[in-house]
Amino acid sequence: MKSKWKYVIAGLVALWAAPAWSASLTWTANTESDLAGYRVYRCSVSNCSRTSGTATLLATLGRVTSFNIGTPSTTQYYFLTAYDYVGNESRESAVVTYTPPSTPPRIGASPTSFSFAATQGGANPTSQTLTITNTGGGTLSWTLSESISWLTLSQTSGSGNASVTLSVTTGTLQAGIYSGTIVISATGASSVVIPVTFTVASAPVPVIRVNPTSLTFTAMEGATPSSQTFTVTNGGGGTLRWSIRNNRAWIAHTPLDGTGNVTVTVGVVTTGLLPGTYTGSISVAAEGASTVSLPVTLSIVPRSSSPIISVSPTSLSFTARVGGANPSTRALGISNVGGGTLTWRARHNCNGNWFWHSPTDGSGNATITTGVVTAGLLAGTYTCHLSVATPDLSSVVIVPITLTMTP
Numbered sequence: 001m002k003s004k005w006k007y008v009i010a011g012l013v014a015l016w017a018a019p020a021w022s023a024s025l026t027w028t029a030n031t032e033s034d035l036a037g038y039r040v041y042r043c044s045v046s047n048c049s050r051t052s053g054t055a056t057l058l059a060t061l062g063r064v065t066s067f068n069i070g071t072p073s074t075t076q077y078y079f080l081t082a083y084d085y086v087g088n089e090s091r092e093s094a095v096v097t098y099t100p101p102s103t104p105p106r107i108g109a110s111p112t113s114f115s116f117a118a119t120q121g122g123a124n125p126t127s128q129t130l131t132i133t134n135t136g137g138g139t140l141s142w143t144l145s146e147s148i149s150w151l152t153l154s155q156t157s158g159s160g161n162a163s164v165t166l167s168v169t170t171g172t173l174q175a176g177i178y179s180g181t182i183v184i185s186a187t188g189a190s191s192v193v194i195p196v197t198f199t200v201a202s203a204p205v206p207v208i209r210v211n212p213t214s215l216t217f218t219a220m221e222g223a224t225p226s227s228q229t230f231t232v233t234n235g236g237g238g239t240l241r242w243s244i245r246n247n248r249a250w251i252a253h254t255p256l257d258g259t260g261n262v263t264v265t266v267g268v269v270t271t272g273l274l275p276g277t278y279t280g281s282i283s284v285a286a287e288g289a290s291t292v293s294l295p296v297t298l299s300i301v302p303r304s305s306s307p308i309i310s311v312s313p314t315s316l317s318f319t320a321r322v323g324g325a326n327p328s329t330r331a332l333g334i335s336n337v338g339g340g341t342l343t344w345r346a347r348h349n350c351n352g353n354w355f356w357h358s359p360t361d362g363s364g365n366a367t368i369t370t371g372v373v374t375a376g377l378l379a380g381t382y383t384c385h386l387s388v389a390t391p392d393l394s395s396v397v398i399v400p401i402t403l404t405m406t407p
Contacts, residue, residue: 001302006025007045010366012261014275017075017282022068022070022071023068023070023071023072023098024067024068024069024070024077024177024272024281025040025066025067025096026065026066026320027065027066027080027093028065028139028207030064030082032082032084032311034084034085034086035061035063035082035084035148036062036063036083036084036085037060037062037064037082037083038060038061038064038067038080038081038082038083038109039057039059039060039061039080039082039083039089039250039381040055040057040058040060040061040067040078040080041056041057041058041079041081041092042055042058042076042077042078043055043056043073043076043077043078043095044075044076044077044117045077046077046095046097046205047136047240048078048079048095049079050081050092051117051338053123053286053315054181054202054319055079055160055382056078058078059351063362066359068247069083069098070269071100072098072100073100074096075098075099075100075367076095076098077095077097077098077138078093078095078096078097079092079093079094079096079367080093081093081270086256089265091200091264092161097190102137102138103136103137104136104138104188104189105134105136105138105139105140105185105186105188105192105309106134106135106136106137106140106189106190107132107134107138107186107189107191107192108132108133108134108135108193109130109131109132109133109184109192110130110131110133111130112194113194113195113196113197114128114166114170114194114195114196114197115196115197115198115199116128116196116197116199117198117199117201118168118170118198118199118200118201119170119201119202119203119204120170120173120174120198120200120201120202121170121172121203122170122202122203123170124167124168124169124170125168125170125198126277127165127166127167127225128165128166129164129165129166129387130163130164130165130166130182130194131162131163131164131176132158132161132162132163132164132184133161134161136189136237137340138188139159140159140161140186140189141156141157141158141159141186141187141360141396142159142162142184142185142186143156143158143181143184143185143186144164144182144184144185145182145185146155146157146180146181146182146183146196147179147180147185148178148180148182148196148327149165149167150168150169150171150178150198151168151180151196151198152167152168152169152171152344152360153165153166153167153182154166154167157161157217159393165395166182166196168198169191169244170200173198173200173205174200174204175202176243177197177198177352178198178199178200179186179195179196179197179198179209180196181193181194181195181196182194182196184288187283193384196218197304199207203237203238203240203288204236205237205238205289206233206234206236206237206238206239206240206241206282206286206287206288207235207236207289207291208232208234208235208240208285208286208289208290208291208293209232209233209234210221210230210231210232210233210284210292210294211230211233211317212230212236212313212314212317213293213294213295214294214295214296214297214315215228215230215294215297215313215314216281216294216296216297216298216314216315217268217296217297217298217299217310217335218298218299218300218308218310219268219270219298219299219301219302219310219340220300220301220302220303220304220308220338221270221273221274221275221300221301221302221303222270222303223269223270223337224268224270225268225270225310225335225337226312226333227265227267228264228265228266228267228312228313229263229264229265229266230264230266230294231261231262231263231264231311232244232261232262232264232284233261234260234261235402236287236289237374239259239260239261240259240260240261240286241258241287242257242258242259242284242285243256243257243284243285243286243288244256244257244264244282244283244284244285245282245283245285246280246281246282246283246296247280247281247283247338248278248281249269250268250269250270250273250280250296251262251267251268251269251282251296252264252266252267252268252269252300253267253268253282256283256363258310261366264282266296266359268296268298270298270300273298273300274300274326274362275300275301275302276299276300277297277298277299277300277394278297278299278300279295279296279297279298279299280295280296280298281293281294281295281296282294282296285378290371291338300322301337301338303339304338305338305339305340306338306339306340306394306395307332307338307339307340307341307343307390308334308336308337308338308385308395309332309335309336309337309342309344309386309390309393309395309396309397310335310386310397311332311334311335311399312332312333312335312338313332314397314399315400315401315402316332316370316386316399316400316402317399317401317402317403317404318329318330318371318372318401318402318403318404319403319404319406320372320377320403320404320406321376321405321406321407322372322374322377322379322405322406322407323401325374326371326374327371327372327374328371328373329369329370330369330370330371331367331368331369331370332357332367332368332369332370332386332388333365333366333367333368334346334365334368334388336363336364336365336368338361338395341363341364341388342363342364342365342390343361343362343363343368343391344361344362344388344389344390344392345361345388345389345391346359346360346361346368346386346387346388347358347360347386347387347389348367348384348387348401349384349385349387350384351384352382353373353402354372354373354374354377354382354402354403355370355371355372355373356370356371356372356373357369357370357371357385357386368388370386373402374405377389377403377405378405379406381401381402381403381404381405382401382403382404382405383401383402384401385398385400385401386398386399386401387398387399
């Protein structure tokens with residue numbers, strides 16, 4: 001084998017980095033006719049030679065002029081020898097060094113977007129967490145930037161992996177959808193943009209419900225009828241802060257102002273009123289709700305020696321859900337606003353037997369218990385009436401009855 005083989009040259013020629021990279025050794029081919037190929041040796045220390053015992057045979061090649069060493073993660077040292085067909089091996093080439101290229105940092109963020117929701121004027125939504133990681137190499141020194149007035153970050157800069165808490169303040173924001181971005185920046189890395197959305201729903205609005213929806217009083221001249229009641233409830237959302245007023249001097253009620261559901265007691269003052277029919281109303285108002293007006297009727301009849309029936313309330317309404325429980329019973333008061341002794345009987349015309357009352361007959365002032373049986377009823381509105389009358393029908397009162405079945 002010729003000695004000029006000792007001049008075999010190896011060199012690190014190229015390094016590719018997008019997206020996968022690798023390194024290759026290349027050399028100038030020998031010209032000897034008996035050249036069989038080359039051997040590639042590798043060391044992990046700079047004192048790299050066969051005689052030192054630090055070299056490892058990496059590959060035996062044919063008559064080629066390059067060899068791909070892949071992507072070693074640490075610094076490695078390489079040299080070549082040439083060999084002929086009978087096994088003679090040349091002296092070692094110069095040692096070349098491979099140093100892995102430094103990998104730049106890369107920003108990893110999770111989640112990649114945030115969404116918050118709250119109600120106008122309500123509590124702040126629960127905080128959420130942004131996780132920052134280095135999915136590349138080197139050191140990740142990051143900063144966060146944003147210009148969102150309703151967003152607060154627990155930290156705006158750091159190094160390496162971190163968890164950042166995002167807190168949102170509802171404050172005085174009006175209903176609507178608000179959006180912004182958080183930008184994560186780091187030296188040597190591409191920035192990452194994190195969208196943030198905050199949806200503020202309209203504040204719940206209270207809705208005034210009154211039951212019954214009207215009041216009727218009947219009194220004999222000079223007498224005062226029994227007081228009656230109606231309930232005020234919130235059929236919507238939020239807080240019902242109500243104010244109750246009437247527009248007639250002969251109407252008296254209590255309470256006047258309050259919050260939440262309430263039972264209002266209403267009476268009439270008949271002093272000085274002549275026989276006839278008087279009308280007025282009670283208004284229930286609340287902040288953010290539509291005002292409800294409750295008609296009030298007072299009938300004053302001339303003095304009489306005959307009994308006159310008065311009932312309270314003047315109508316009955318029930319509400320139930322299909323397949324649900326029967327609604328609570330309702331009481332119907334019967335009183336004599338005339339003279340003499342009152343003997344009465346109560347009858348209803350409700351087909352299907354979904355309505356009942358007890359007792360059916362009596363005398364003097366009394367209370368009738370009424371109720372409904374909803375089993376087998378479909379969704380819809382059912383109506384009928386209950387008649388309370390004296391035996392000679394000289395005094396008759398008709399009480400409308402309504403049952404509303406919801407799905």
